Amino acid sequence: MLSVSALCASYGAIRAVDTLDLEVAPARLVTILGANGAGKSTTLRSIAGLHRPIAGSIRLDGVEIGRLPTHRVVQRGVALVPEGRMVVAPLTVAENLSLSAFAGRGVEGDMLARVYDLFPRLAERRSQVAGLLSGGEQQMLAIGRAMMTRPRLLLLDEPSMGLAPAIVDQVFSAIVALHRDGQSILLVEQNAEITLEICDYAYVMRRGRIVAAGTPESLRAAGAVLEAYLA
């Protein structure tokens, strides 16, 4: 269970995220929706220990992680797939995956098989250097790398960004498969339509605050309001 309470984060004088409260219960797929600059990435980066919150509390399974260095947060079971999918370009797919396993909660052989099962395309291209993969394949590899750390909580920052619709479908199918397997996921997206189809619960952010929250059904019922926030 992730519980964020009154997290505030700033970049110098810019208050990127104001007071907010959010929760991800075990095995849930929760999303943060919001337009450009809403503070979605800052929130994820703060949870992952890449950005230090100036106030508030971030707890994972009851333990405060808000002031821990990033590698300790990873060891506690939080894995971030950042915006723009960071893969190690000169290394192969297989090397990228095995490198990540060491950062996490112990190497587990069957996780590699699970990643290849989830993304058959990565299995086919396992000896290819990551820098030569397509955008969609790099996104799959970035998610695979995060999975290799055996996360309790997977944080995904706009995995659909810049991908062709057919590839977006593949990436979202993999997210649905992970959710079905019981993986806890916090997914950040601008694409509200496709995201509300797959999540259990969604928060809507605007200008650093949560302005709406609820199940996909309740947010769809408030459709006009939601569109105004996402515009």
Ligand SMILES: Nc1ncnc2c1ncn2[C@@H]1O[C@H](COP(=O)(O)OP(=O)(O)OP(=O)(O)O)[C@@H](O)[C@H]1O
């Ligand atoms: N490194 C930075 N330095 C200064 N300001 C920043 C920095 N990163 C983000 N900001 C500002 O903080 C606010 C929130 O940005 P953030 O990147 O968290 O939003 P976002 O919801 O992820 O947006 P996007 O959809 O464009 O990725 C914005 O006003 C942004 O300009």
Ligand SMILES: [Mg+2]
């Ligand atoms: Mg962002």
